[in-house]
Amino acid sequence: MNADCIVIAGSNMAECHPVAFQWVTEAKRRGATVIHVDPRFTRTSALASKYVPVRAGSDIVFLGALVNHVLSGGHEFRDYVTAYTNAADMLPDEFTDTEDGGGVFSGYDPHTRTYDNSSWQPTGERDLTLTHPRCVFQVLKRHFARYTPDLVERACGIEPRDFAAIADAVVANSGRERTTAWVYAVGWTQHTTGVQHIRTAAILQLLLGNMGRPGGGILALRGHASIQGSTDIPTLFHLLPGYLPMPAADDADLNGYLTRLPDTGFWGNKRAYMVSLLKAWFGDAATTGNDFCFDRLPRITGEHGTYRTVLDMIDGKVKGYFLMGQNPAVGSAGARLQRLAMANLDWLVVRDLTLIESATFWRDGPEIATGELATEQIATEVFFLPAASHVEKDGTFTNTQRMLQWHHKALDPPGDARSELWFMYHLGKKIRARLAGSGITEDAVLDLTWDYPEVGEHADPDASAVLREINGTGPDGRALDGFAQLAADGSTACGCWIYSGCYGGGENQTARRVPWQQQSWVAPQWGWAWPANRRILYNRASADPAGKPWSEKKAYVWWDAEAGSWTGHDVPDFERSKPPGFSPEPGASGPMALGGSDPFIMMHDGKGALFVPSGLVDGPLPAHYEPAESPVGNAVYKQGASPVSELYPEHKMTRDQLAPGPSEPAGLVYPYVLTTYRLTEHHTAGGMSRTLSRLAELQPEMFCEVSPALAAARGLENGGWATIVSARAAIEARVLVTRRIRPLRLPGEGVIHQVGLPYHWGGNGLVTGDSANDLLPFALDPNVFIQESKVATCDIRPGRRPRGAALDVLVAKYRHSAGLPDLPDNRPGGGVS
Amino acid sequence: MQRPVADVVAEAGYDDPPERVGFFTDTSVCIGCKACEVACKEWNALPGDVSGDSWASGAASLSAAPPDALALTGMSYDNTGQLGADSWRHVAFIEQQVPAGHGTALALADDVAESDGTRWLMASDVCKHCTHAACLDVCPTGALVRTEFGTVIVQPDICNGCAYCVSACPFGVIDRREDDGRAWKCTMCYDRLRGGLEPACAKACPTDSIQFGPLDELRAAAAARLDELHEAGEASARLYGEDPDDGIGGAAAFFLLLDEPEVYGLPPDPVVTTRDLAAMWRWAGGAAAMLAAGTVAVFARSRV
Numbered sequence A: 001m002n003a004d005c006i007v008i009a010g011s012n013m014a015e016c017h018p019v020a021f022q023w024v025t026e027a028k029r030r031g032a033t034v035i036h037v038d039p040r041f042t043r044t045s046a047l048a049s050k051y052v053p054v055r056a057g058s059d060i061v062f063l064g065a066l067v068n069h070v071l072s073g074g075h076e077f078r079d080y081v082t083a084y085t086n087a088a089d090m091l092p093d094e095f096t097d098t099e100d101g102g103g104v105f106s107g108y109d110p111h112t113r114t115y116d117n118s119s120w121q122p123t124g125e126r127d128l129t130l131t132h133p134r135c136v137f138q139v140l141k142r143h144f145a146r147y148t149p150d151l152v153e154r155a156c157g158i159e160p161r162d163f164a165a166i167a168d169a170v171v172a173n174s175g176r177e178r179t180t181a182w183v184y185a186v187g188w189t190q191h192t193t194g195v196q197h198i199r200t201a202a203i204l205q206l207l208l209g210n211m212g213r214p215g216g217g218i219l220a221l222r223g224h225a226s227i228q229g230s231t232d233i234p235t236l237f238h239l240l241p242g243y244l245p246m247p248a249a250d251d252a253d254l255n256g257y258l259t260r261l262p263d264t265g266f267w268g269n270k271r272a273y274m275v276s277l278l279k280a281w282f283g284d285a286a287t288t289g290n291d292f293c294f295d296r297l298p299r300i301t302g303e304h305g306t307y308r309t310v311l312d313m314i315d316g317k318v319k320g321y322f323l324m325g326q327n328p329a330v331g332s333a334g335a336r337l338q339r340l341a342m343a344n345l346d347w348l349v350v351r352d353l354t355l356i357e358s359a360t361f362w363r364d365g366p367e368i369a370t371g372e373l374a375t376e377q378i379a380t381e382v383f384f385l386p387a388a389s390h391v392e393k394d395g396t397f398t399n400t401q402r403m404l405q406w407h408h409k410a411l412d413p414p415g416d417a418r419s420e421l422w423f424m425y426h427l428g429k430k431i432r433a434r435l436a437g438s439g440i441t442e443d444a445v446l447d448l449t450w451d452y453p454e455v456g457e458h459a460d461p462d463a464s465a466v467l468r469e470i471n472g473t474g475p476d477g478r479a480l481d482g483f484a485q486l487a488a489d490g491s492t493a494c495g496c497w498i499y500s501g502c503y504g505g506g507e508n509q510t511a512r513r514v515p516w517q518q519q520s521w522v523a524p525q526w527g528w529a530w531p532a533n534r535r536i537l538y539n540r541a542s543a544d545p546a547g548k549p550w551s552e553k554k555a556y557v558w559w560d561a562e563a564g565s566w567t568g569h570d571v572p573d574f575e576r577s578k579p580p581g582f583s584p585e586p587g588a589s590g591p592m593a594l595g596g597s598d599p600f601i602m603m604h605d606g607k608g609a610l611f612v613p614s615g616l617v618d619g620p621l622p623a624h625y626e627p628a629e630s631p632v633g634n635a636v637y638k639q640g641a642s643p644v645s646e647l648y649p650e651h652k653m654t655r656d657q658l659a660p661g662p663s664e665p666a667g668l669v670y671p672y673v674l675t676t677y678r679l680t681e682h683h684t685a686g687g688m689s690r691t692l693s694r695l696a697e698l699q700p701e702m703f704c705e706v707s708p709a710l711a712a713a714r715g716l717e718n719g720g721w722a723t724i725v726s727a728r729a730a731i732e733a734r735v736l737v738t739r740r741i742r743p744l745r746l747p748g749e750g751v752i753h754q755v756g757l758p759y760h761w762g763g764n765g766l767v768t769g770d771s772a773n774d775l776l777p778f779a780l781d782p783n784v785f786i787q788e789s790k791v792a793t794c795d796i797r798p799g800r801r802p803r804g805a806a807l808d809v810l811v812a813k814y815r816h817s818a819g820l821p822d823l824p825d826n827r828p829g830g831g832v833s
Numbered sequence B: 001m002q003r004p005v006a007d008v009v010a011e012a013g014y015d016d017p018p019e020r021v022g023f024f025t026d027t028s029v030c031i032g033c034k035a036c037e038v039a040c041k042e043w044n045a046l047p048g049d050v051s052g053d054s055w056a057s058g059a060a061s062l063s064a065a066p067p068d069a070l071a072l073t074g075m076s077y078d079n080t081g082q083l084g085a086d087s088w089r090h091v092a093f094i095e096q097q098v099p100a101g102h103g104t105a106l107a108l109a110d111d112v113a114e115s116d117g118t119r120w121l122m123a124s125d126v127c128k129h130c131t132h133a134a135c136l137d138v139c140p141t142g143a144l145v146r147t148e149f150g151t152v153i154v155q156p157d158i159c160n161g162c163a164y165c166v167s168a169c170p171f172g173v174i175d176r177r178e179d180d181g182r183a184w185k186c187t188m189c190y191d192r193l194r195g196g197l198e199p200a201c202a203k204a205c206p207t208d209s210i211q212f213g214p215l216d217e218l219r220a221a222a223a224a225r226l227d228e229l230h231e232a233g234e235a236s237a238r239l240y241g242e243d244p245d246d247g248i249g250g251a252a253a254f255f256l257l258l259d260e261p262e263v264y265g266l267p268p269d270p271v272v273t274t275r276d277l278a279a280m281w282r283w284a285g286g287a288a289a290m291l292a293a294g295t296v297a298v299f300a301r302s303r304v
Helices: A018-029 A043-047 A059-072 A078-084 A136-143 A149-156 A160-172 A194-207 A254-258 A265-285 A288-296 A306-314 A335-342 A357-364 A366-370 A420-436 A463-471 A708-714 A805-817 B035-044 B134-138 B164-168 B190-194 B200-204 B215-231 B277-303
Strands: A005-009 A033-038 A050-053 A180-184 A218-220 A320-324 A347-352 A381-386 A395-398 A403-407 A557-560 A565-568 A672-677 A703-706 A721-725 A730-737 A744-746 A750-752 A754-758 A792-798 B021-026 B089-098 B117-126 B144-146 B152-154 B210-214 B238-240 B253-257
Touching: A005 A018, A005 A059, A005 A160, A018 A033, A018 A043, A033 A043, A033 A160, A043 B117, A050 A160, A059 A136, A059 A149, A059 A160, A059 A194, A078 A194, A149 A160, A149 A744, A180 A194, A194 A218, A254 A265, A254 A288, A265 A288, A306 A335, A335 A357, A335 A366, A347 A357, A357 A366, A357 A381, A366 A805, A703 A708, A703 A721, A708 A730, A708 A792, A721 A805, A730 A805, B021 B117, B021 B215, B035 B089, B035 B200, B117 B253, B134 B144, B134 B164, B200 B210, B210 B215, B215 B238, B215 B253
Parallel strands: A005 A033, A005 A180, A033 A050, A180 A218, A320 A347, A347 A381, A672 A754, A703 A730, B021 B253
Antiparallel strands: A395 A403, A557 A565, A672 A792, A703 A754, A721 A730, A721 A792, A744 A750, B021 B210, B089 B117, B144 B152, B238 B253
């Protein structure tokens, strides 16, 4: 709302985040320029000041060219860049860039498809003039030098004058007086290069001085309610609460484990965070003598992401599966493999509001229709447990803006429906009762604190008691006021250090709803934002190195020399009394190792990272790679697709999953780009919308969106049927012919057609249809293992798809034309493994 | 009949009524989310086009084509179609080709077939709650009434389903429900107004495209918004239904549009269909009188 320019890219904000989008409309009303960059003209484009179409999967070229525009034109916010980023860091001679390595960085091993990042480590010297050829700033400049408007036209299909208009708007709306915000969602993340899309935007925003300032930043719009919360208190295999890493098999003890986190900056207090977490979980059982029960935590031995788990299910390595609010039979990429995997389990527990497809695939899934699976041969025991909806239980949501908002239970859930909290708590109680009678005395589950007050006739655990445990308590049992109070000696307990303070003063801060008229424009008394109720992270960067706001217009927090304290509109994201001129003692650790003008306090050096020496497995700088499936070659490097993306080439089910590339002889069998997405009217895999008549009727049928040119070329009629075929599957959809989908002309490549496919439909509910996710491969970003569901290749033909076994024949026919072998099947009993 | 009415509520006979209220629907910020349609149906317990839960007990078959009632209309993202007995809010979606440089449009190279710009208009339509309401004029049972808020509602327990109101409405808003034959339309959430709450659609609208409030305030807000858009270069922005001097005496639910009303399916110059009724009766009366006089004359002459 305070931005002067908002660029929405990789997000259809108006459709998928309509409530948050009100602030974009408000900013626009105040005069902000709103730009939308997307493969499709959506309801977001309709409200934007400017819309620019882009080829799906080419975002790094577009963003990299903006970086190049800033650097080559000298548009960077020099004072900010020099003081607050690692632009001055010097890199060693051994580091070689993609420019010199044919599209890969130094340290690449083509056999293991991994990087050794030792040559990426800075030398420790800094060049504050930013002129040395080996300083990050100069390396960055050379790296992006070939990302030109001409390249943008060839790779993205964006015309030079449109690119220039965006570049001019972003530069003109950045600096001391103005700020530009970037907004993205899964349009950027769901790629084999997903993390690097956001990295490129981060580089751009750091160069323009748009981080830590009002109206700036990069907004990660989360997929649906409390997805932010599910990474803070994670459902992810590699994290513990508060972004502490999950212990690995080789973490022998707590000390060894803690060396994986930085010693300097605010991670320096890692022992206090971790010990307090162990105290919250294991209570009195956690003592200094037993390493606070560190050995009770499970260990990971490698990647255990959802797609790996599915392959493990197919291999018989995973026997049971809990699905809680997830419908992979419709909502996950490669949905056929998801269903085949679930058909190979011993047991499956589905907790959802209605009988979703993942609960009924064994009797009516698409593979039953084709004959690939037979109900009587599926041994999976499926338990369906009805779940309470969010209005039927107390709890919090943590959404995009890191804000925890309490929701009160409005009515009792119907029948046997219960909350997740009830389920996990009572499941734990039952397991503990069994263990208690088994003679086992040493066990992680028995050691857990499992003592929440029970309320109501169904003995629901009190959700506010859980929140209080997450907030943390001191030696006297009182709720802590923030993570600064956490101790490493076991005297404090805290379930998630970044949430500490949400129950500060013994009150549920997340339930606050003070109207905006009754508080400051930052609205600190509306809910509670982590950490420490800060509304903008790293807001020390809103002031110059001396502690003065960069401009009066964009003043946010500043140093009050008289009071000897940081102050401002928000809670300063800095130690209150550390003066701007503070310089750390050599060898200092924790926050004291950072200077008074190092705003990025979670980084070991307090600097914004233009160059990332460690933490990413696919390179210290973003480089453009084509998607795993693409109709065009890489216009930038010899290396086509990401050299390190996770494609599971070793597994039989995924070995030959991809369509051939454009340079291969059979490269035109799947000539079109498909992209999947959501509509306002439906909720993800449809379990919460296709079952409700007032929502289902709004978008009653699965459809595809195509341009008039593609419709004419392939004989498709508006309102008629089309069959979309990929190397994995074929589905049918109604046709919506619309000029909102535009063919893109890529000089040298010809015209690229994109096919839009919403992914909400499945076989159950009031409105049914084929699932777009059936078409997608298992192709993942190697950092976070998110699937590439925003781009793949396909063919599209008029008419409905064949029924029964003939459907598999159609898919096989295409695969043969493409030179691919038949899809392996996985009939239970006749198994693959 | 077609005269400006200073206080339609007082004229309806209410003593000391509350302020006349209405909707200002600013389509320039409508994002087509249809939250208004859903909130309206939820609050007013209007049925969806698809209902029943037979799918839950039996295996749904992918091979079965959905019944026609559930089919995609193929009209952009509009699957509601029009206002009706069970749809009291309707979001229209209009995809337009416009010269490059207008709206969010931009040009593409000539050798790509679509070398023009795109504009996607969205607008949530609703009963206008006219100052001169023809539906109310023609209702023979008194089922249609003017409320103390100045709105026009159908009382379902009085409506006999004659459908005079259906043909009288200049906007095609009122519709009869097939199963019970009675007429239904937007009540501006009369029950919520009585309880001091704003109507469900306005409450649910995330971008404030639907604004609810005292009509005078809304008209002032609309005028200011129009100026703002004109200054921003949106020359085609205009208000629709806000003028008390128009053919319906001004609507309590009026709009800011970005194109001609016809583009949105709205009549360009709506007139209360009963405007000429008095004159028609006068003419009819005159004709009858002449006829009678002629008859008398004939008989009188024959007597002679």
